[in-house]
Amino acid sequence: MADRDRYAVASQLAVLRTCPEVIARLLKRSGSVLLAAKILVVSRLLHTKLSEHASIHKYIDALRARLARLRQKLLSHIDRHLRNPQLNSDELVDSMCAFSLATSSSARDVLRHFHHVRAEAISAYPTLSEQPDAYPLDALQLWIRTLQDTNAIFSRQLSQALAKLKSNPLFKDPSLWSIKDFDYDIHSRWIGDDLKNFVPYIRHDDLQPSIIVDHLTTWAPKTFDTYISNVNLLLNSIAESSVVVNLRSKCLKLWMSNRRYYVGVEKDEVFDRLRNPFRQRLGHLIQSDSRALKEVSAQIAQSVEDRDQTTSQLSQSIWKNSLGSMDISTGAETFLSTIRDNVYGDDQALHSAVSSYQQWLVAMDRWQSTMQELRHLKWDDTLDDLDEDDDTDGRIESLLNSDDPQYLEEELSHSLDTAFDLFHATADELTKSVVGGAESERKAAFLLRVLRNVKQHLPIAYTNSKLASSVVNDLHFAIAGYVVNYVMAKHHSGISKAAKGSMVQGRPLWDGVPQLPVLPSPWTFKLLRRLQLTMANTGTDMWSSMAVAKVKSMLRESLILALSAPNHNESITNGVEKVDSGSRVIAVISEDIQLPNGNANESADSKTADNDYKIQLFFDMTYLAHATASPPRKETSDTFEDYLGKVESESLLSPTSATRVKKSAAEYWKRSSLLFALLI
Numbered sequence: 001m002a003d004r005d006r007y008a009v010a011s012q013l014a015v016l017r018t019c020p021e022v023i024a025r026l027l028k029r030s031g032s033v034l035l036a037a038k039i040l041v042v043s044r045l046l047h048t049k050l051s052e053h054a055s056i057h058k059y060i061d062a063l064r065a066r067l068a069r070l071r072q073k074l075l076s077h078i079d080r081h082l083r084n085p086q087l088n089s090d091e092l093v094d095s096m097c098a099f100s101l102a103t104s105s106s107a108r109d110v111l112r113h114f115h116h117v118r119a120e121a122i123s124a125y126p127t128l129s130e131q132p133d134a135y136p137l138d139a140l141q142l143w144i145r146t147l148q149d150t151n152a153i154f155s156r157q158l159s160q161a162l163a164k165l166k167s168n169p170l171f172k173d174p175s176l177w178s179i180k181d182f183d184y185d186i187h188s189r190w191i192g193d194d195l196k197n198f199v200p201y202i203r204h205d206d207l208q209p210s211i212i213v214d215h216l217t218t219w220a221p222k223t224f225d226t227y228i229s230n231v232n233l234l235l236n237s238i239a240e241s242s243v244v245v246n247l248r249s250k251c252l253k254l255w256m257s258n259r260r261y262y263v264g265v266e267k268d269e270v271f272d273r274l275r276n277p278f279r280q281r282l283g284h285l286i287q288s289d290s291r292a293l294k295e296v297s298a299q300i301a302q303s304v305e306d307r308d309q310t311t312s313q314l315s316q317s318i319w320k321n322s323l324g325s326m327d328i329s330t331g332a333e334t335f336l337s338t339i340r341d342n343v344y345g346d347d348q349a350l351h352s353a354v355s356s357y358q359q360w361l362v363a364m365d366r367w368q369s370t371m372q373e374l375r376h377l378k379w380d381d382t383l384d385d386l387d388e389d390d391d392t393d394g395r396i397e398s399l400l401n402s403d404d405p406q407y408l409e410e411e412l413s414h415s416l417d418t419a420f421d422l423f424h425a426t427a428d429e430l431t432k433s434v435v436g437g438a439e440s441e442r443k444a445a446f447l448l449r450v451l452r453n454v455k456q457h458l459p460i461a462y463t464n465s466k467l468a469s470s471v472v473n474d475l476h477f478a479i480a481g482y483v484v485n486y487v488m489a490k491h492h493s494g495i496s497k498a499a500k501g502s503m504v505q506g507r508p509l510w511d512g513v514p515q516l517p518v519l520p521s522p523w524t525f526k527l528l529r530r531l532q533l534t535m536a537n538t539g540t541d542m543w544s545s546m547a548v549a550k551v552k553s554m555l556r557e558s559l560i561l562a563l564s565a566p567n568h569n570e571s572i573t574n575g576v577e578k579v580d581s582g583s584r585v586i587a588v589i590s591e592d593i594q595l596p597n598g599n600a601n602e603s604a605d606s607k608t609a610d611n612d613y614k615i616q617l618f619f620d621m622t623y624l625a626h627a628t629a630s631p632p633r634k635e636t637s638d639t640f641e642d643y644l645g646k647v648e649s650e651s652l653l654s655p656t657s658a659t660r661v662k663k664s665a666a667e668y669w670k671r672s673s674l675l676f677a678l679l680i
Contacts, residue, residue: 009053011190012046016063018181019043023070033078037098038176040074043067045170045195074102082114083121085138085145089153093161096153100162106203107162108211111154115219118146123226133238136231136247137254140274143227144258147220147265154212162202171196220265228273235281241370244285248278249377252400256379271396279404282370283411289363290415296356297426300450303349304430304443350446354453364459367412374405409461416462427451427471435474441482444475445539451475452541472546479542480550487531488558494523495562504616516657517619518664524620525672528627531555532676543678552628552679556640559624563617564643614651615661621647622665627679 019039026036047067050060081087081095096110105113122139170176171191177184188196238244255274259267379397427447434443451468458467488495498521511518535543535551543551621644628640648658673680 008190008192009050009056011187012050012192012195013056013060015182015187015191016043016046016050016060019046020063020066020070022179022181023067023074027070027073027077032094032175033074033081033098034094034101035175036074036077037101038170038173040067040071041101041170041200042176045198049192049195071102075099078102079117082117083142085142089149089157092149093153093157096158097161097165100202101165101200104202107154107158107205107207108203110158111150111207111212111215115146115150115215118142119219119223119226122223123230133234133243133247135234137250139227139230140251140254143220143223144254146223147216148258150212150216154207155209159205159207163205165200166202169197169199171198217265224265224270224273228277231277232281235277236284238281239285239288241282241285241367244278244281245370245373248275251278253379256396271399275399275404279407282408286367286408286411287415289360289367290412290419292360292363293357293419293423294426296353296360297423299356300353300447301426301430303353304434304446306349307439307443307446350449353450357450357454358457361457361459364412364416364461367408368460371405371408371412374408375401377401412461416459417464420462420464420467423454424468424471427468431471431474431478435478441479441538444478444482445542448472448475448479448542449539476544476547476550479538480547480554483531483534483538483551484554484558487527487534487555488562490530491523491527492562494526495559498523498617498620499563504612506616507612512660514657516653516660516664517616519668520623520665521616521620524623528624528676528679532678535678540678548679549630552630556624556628559621560640560643563621611652614647615653618644618647618651618653618658619661619665622662623669626666626669627673627676 019042023036023039023043026032026039043063044067047060047064050056078095078099081091082099087095096114099105099113100107100110103109122142176182177188235244235247252271252275255271377400379400430447431444434440434447451472455465455467455472458465504517505522506517506519509519510516531551625640625644651658653661
């Protein structure tokens with residue numbers, strides 16, 4: 001080999017050996033990928049030239065392997081640039097030219113690869129992004145930029161850049177030989193004219209406008225389908241409505257602000273498909289939040305069941321010394337809370353159930369604020385930028401500020417109806433299990449208190465004010481039945497005596513001419529007193545007008561049954577009551593009243609005593625009629641009034657005397673009614 005050939009091989013080998021070092025440094029420091037691609041082309045030319053010398057095959061093969069790895073790394077850097085929506089058009093064109101040089105691709109190949117890279121990026125954003133919530137906005141921005149870049153770059157800019165690469169020999173590129181590592185001033189004379197005059201062959205004129213539009217028309221819908229699918233998957237993982245609303249606003253504003261640049265897509269179709277995932281997700285969140293009422297129902301059912309094993313912790317009395325001596329220097333919240341708990345019968349189980357419901361209620365009412373926010377979002381600035389006709393602006397604004405909120409309101413209304421229907425069904429089942437069972441009055445009272453809190457705090461969007469009315473009615477009936485049965489059982493003896501007739505204990509207190517009763521019998525007063533105490537012990541907060549009306553009607557029915565016993569007209573002899581059930585006798589004459597001696601006046605005295613008893617019974621029943629008066633329940637009062645008329649008839653009073661008794665009973669009820677405040 002001649003000396004000149006050896007010097008040429010040495011120079012070319014020195015440059016080839018430097019190429020991998022320079023390429024690696026450029027990639028490591030995020031340098032120009034176009035410059036790296038040019039160096040890669042130079043290295044390929046040098047490798048081909050030096051391959052003619054067998055003596056250095058082993059060495060240049062090792063360099064080739066390294067250059068192959070660097071080529072893959074360079075292509076990865078190029079793809080990273082191509083998927084970056086923040087690059088300007090000049091930077092993108094450089095990356096495309098680098099890809100064309102590194103792969104010997106034509107302009108059409110570059111377009112195909114560019115769309116492929118962007119499609120992969122849009123599809124992979126959820127896994128690549130450090131903040132998955134940012135995917136809808138970032139991927140949409142990349143999709144929009146692809147539409148813009150395709151129209152802006154491939155129509156002319158790329159072809160011009162590729163043509164420029166072909167206009168001058170590669171080895172005469174100043175950017176290439178300005179790198180000191182190549183020592184161009186030393187090695188240039190030994191490179192050889194065939195290398196110095198090399199011009200890359202790139203087909204730059206194979207892209208007509210129709211081809212660009214065809215590519216875009218195929219790529220855009222397909223990629224947008226992928227984008228919408230990914231958005232749906234991502235939104236399904238977001239549980240906060242505020243995040244969904246915020247993403248919706250940002251994505252739609254981004255779409256509208258770039259709407260004029262879209263080519264190859266149907267603008268209205270893109271708009272409709274873009275807003276649908278967000279409103280559907282909001283609808284699903286509404287359904288999910290409303291279904292949480294089922295968990296509240298389950299907690300209530302468990303609390304009812306637990307009342308079989310546990311005793312509810314009663315609130316401390318408001319009259320205890322400990323309550324009066326509470327420290328209120330830091331506020332009276334504890335004192336007020338104790339008063340509230342006592343008045344409303346609150347215990348830990350009720351607090352827990354109501355608290356769970358309140359949390360659910362807050363979540364549901366928050367949707368009202370969300371819908372108001374959607375209705376009042378401002379799109380004017382974005383719509384003004386569109387520079388389109390008023391009809392288009394009006395349609396978009398109507399869909400965003402009217403149609404979508406209306407859809408969510410209907411979804412909220414339907415979801416609340418479904419949730420409360422299930423709640424009503426659960427309450428109805430619990431009521432059926434409670435009535436007649438153990439601790440029925442305590443369980444019924446607990447359910448009533450829960451339902452009262454629910455009915456007093458319904459969601460704004462729920463309009464059924466008669467929620468669980470039938471259940472409340474059944475619970476009131478159960479509690480009223482318990483109270484009346486308990487009271488009647490406790491006063492069975494006194495009522496039995498009144499039913500069988502006995503000497504009137506208050507006879508000496510009769511007044512007027514003729515003498516007539518002015519006070520009720522002790523059994524009457526004691527009956528009402530125990531009724532009042534039993535109602536209070538059950539819970540003063542239980543007694544709504546409906547519940548009190550049920551107690552009154554049931555008490556009237558029970559009194560009629562008790563006082564209309566078969567032995568009501570049984571004769572009374574010598575002041576001793578004879579009972580059919582056996583030899584048991586009950587003395588019913590007061591100890592301080594002496595029995596008369598002899599038989600001469602027994603018949604007359606017995607007749608007088610019997611009539612006095614009937615007159616007193618007439619007063620007692622009139623007094624009880626006032627105590628149990630309930631105008632809304634006339635259908636139950638008629639029977640009692642019929643019985644009262646019968647007692648009046650049996651008393652043999654004149655109309656004037658009967659009127660006096662009625663007036664006295666009414667006056668006495670007026671004076672004593674505050675003693676039985678729960679009945680008023």
